[in-house]
Amino acid sequence: MTVVGRRERKKLATRTALREAALHLALRHGVEHVTVDQIAAEADIAVRTFFNYFSSKEEAMVAGLAAEADALITEFRARPRAEPVLRALREAVVTVMAAGDLPEQIDALRLVVRAPSLVPQRLAVYAAREKALAEAIADRLGLEDSLYPALCAATALTAMRLVLERWLDHPASMTVLREQIDEAIGHLAAGMERTPQ
Amino acid sequence: MTVVGRRERKKLATRTALREAALHLALRHGVEHVTVDQIAAEADIAVRTFFNYFSSKEEAMVAGLAAEADALITEFRARPRAEPVLRALREAVVTVMAAGDLPEQIDALRLVVRAPSLVPQRLAVYAAREKALAEAIADRLGLEDSLYPALCAATALTAMRLVLERWLDHPASMTVLREQIDEAIGHLAAGMERTPQ
DNA sequence: ATGCATCAATGCATACTGTGCAACTTTGCC
DNA sequence: GGCAAAGTTGCACAGTATGCATTGATGCAT
Numbered sequence: 001m002t003v004v005g006r007r008e009r010k011k012l013a014t015r016t017a018l019r020e021a022a023l024h025l026a027l028r029h030g031v032e033h034v035t036v037d038q039i040a041a042e043a044d045i046a047v048r049t050f051f052n053y054f055s056s057k058e059e060a061m062v063a064g065l066a067a068e069a070d071a072l073i074t075e076f077r078a079r080p081r082a083e084p085v086l087r088a089l090r091e092a093v094v095t096v097m098a099a100g101d102l103p104e105q106i107d108a109l110r111l112v113v114r115a116p117s118l119v120p121q122r123l124a125v126y127a128a129r130e131k132a133l134a135e136a137i138a139d140r141l142g143l144e145d146s147l148y149p150a151l152c153a154a155t156a157l158t159a160m161r162l163v164l165e166r167w168l169d170h171p172a173s174m175t176v177l178r179e180q181i182d183e184a185i186g187h188l189a190a191g192m193e194r195t196p197q
Numbered sequence: 198m199t200v201v202g203r204r205e206r207k208k209l210a211t212r213t214a215l216r217e218a219a220l221h222l223a224l225r226h227g228v229e230h231v232t233v234d235q236i237a238a239e240a241d242i243a244v245r246t247f248f249n250y251f252s253s254k255e256e257a258m259v260a261g262l263a264a265e266a267d268a269l270i271t272e273f274r275a276r277p278r279a280e281p282v283l284r285a286l287r288e289a290v291v292t293v294m295a296a297g298d299l300p301e302q303i304d305a306l307r308l309v310v311r312a313p314s315l316v317p318q319r320l321a322v323y324a325a326r327e328k329a330l331a332e333a334i335a336d337r338l339g340l341e342d343s344l345y346p347a348l349c350a351a352t353a354l355t356a357m358r359l360v361l362e363r364w365l366d367h368p369a370s371m372t373v374l375r376e377q378i379d380e381a382i383g384h385l386a387a388g389m390e391r392t393p394q
Numbered sequence: 395a396t397g398c399a400t401c402a403a404t405g406c407a408t409a410c411t412g413t414g415c416a417a418c419t420t421t422g423c424c
Numbered sequence: 425g426g427c428a429a430a431g432t433t434g435c436a437c438a439g440t441a442t443g444c445a446t447t448g449a450t451g452c453a454t
Contacts, residue, residue, distance in 0.1 A: 046433045084392040120317030127320055140393055147380055152389050158355040183344055191388035192349050195281040196337055243404050
């Protein structure tokens with residue numbers, strides 16, 4: 001996290017510049033019509049250098065989600081040890097959402113979440129964090145290699161993705177987002193079985 | 198499903214030939230080293246025609262998973278109306294798995310599931326079916342546009358993906374797979390909350 | 395069966411993606 | 425200052441993906 005030398009600071013600045021250039025262009029021209037050449041030009045960085053930071057333009061565009069997912073895991077680990085798993089996840093999600101999503105960033109977030117061409121990379125971002133979250137859950141419970149932590153991590157990340165997608169589709173307040181997070185967590189906690197009639 | 202004329206039959210044959218050529222080459226040379234040129238040559242079909250059927254080689258390689266996911270939804274809708282949701286999902290999954298995964302196909306399935314470069318497309322396959330499954334669940338329960346069907350569909354698909362990944366990582370029998378499916382469904386049904394200690 | 399309309403297959407041109415490699419520049423440190 | 429490590433860039437090249445025009449196969453009505 002902490003950036004020490006000038007070298008590290010410049011790398012972070014370059015990475016941020018590329019990501020913001022990508023989102024900026026996507027907002028202006030639409031995600032589909034942005035090329036790596038344009039992104040590199042906008043950030044005044046060589047195309048070749050772009051690929052030193054991101055392996056595709058899609059990866060650059062979902063980098064913000066990746067950072068949020070990392071923050072979620074960090075927050076989860078920071079929750080009190082005695083707190084139940086879903087409770088801790090709920091608090092971690094709410095904290096990250098409240099911290100990161102300034103009003104101006106929500107337009108970019110909506111763009112990224114809605115773009116069909118970003119779906120694969122966006123899902124991959126969450127899947128890549130499943131193992132780390134599963135380990136955090138296992139640590140909390142003192143479990144090892146059982147199905148539960150992996151399942152809890154995967155379904156919780158899926159649930160939060162779904163809630164975010166639905167929330168972004170209908171303009172609504174932060175309060176509404178929190179309510180919908182609680183509703184989803186409530187379903188996971190109470191069990192999902194339902195019988196017709 | 199039913200293929201009527203010669204035209205439809207030939208299209209299906211071409212699609213199948215391309216998919217099998219892709220998997221065949223992937224088994225021989227590794228997923229990463231297969232090119233569209235090779236796939237087209239192996240199937241004796243023009244490269245340009247390949248792109249009439251699949252928008253990328255990744256899509257061709259995960260086409261089998263897409264078919265399985267479609268079958269899952271069809272099976273789910275075919276379950277008795279009175280059956281509880283997770284029960285019906287369990288039966289549908291078991292039916293599809295037993296029907297589709299011949300021993301020889303499991304090597305290809307393992308290859309596809311393990312390949313890092315296929316992760317984004319593979320996840321996109323499941324995500325693309327979330328809405329259809331959510332509608333099937335909503336139909337069964339007589340609900341409309343509430344969070345539950347979407348959440349149930351998304352988490353169930355995620356759970357089944359996770360179980361499949363874990364099962365493919367450790368060579369095991371079909372019986373073991375059924376047990377692991379039941380364990381995952383059991384967690385979803387009973388609720389995922391856990392308190393440390 | 396003939397002819398016509400539709401749809402699929404193909405070749406070609408072209409823009410874009412992604413990576414290895416080598417030259418050059420900046421940074422950190424003694 | 426000067427050296428080693430790390431970052432940036434240009435270049436070449438293989439591969440991906442799509443639009444467009446042409447050719448060929450199919451289905452159907454007459």
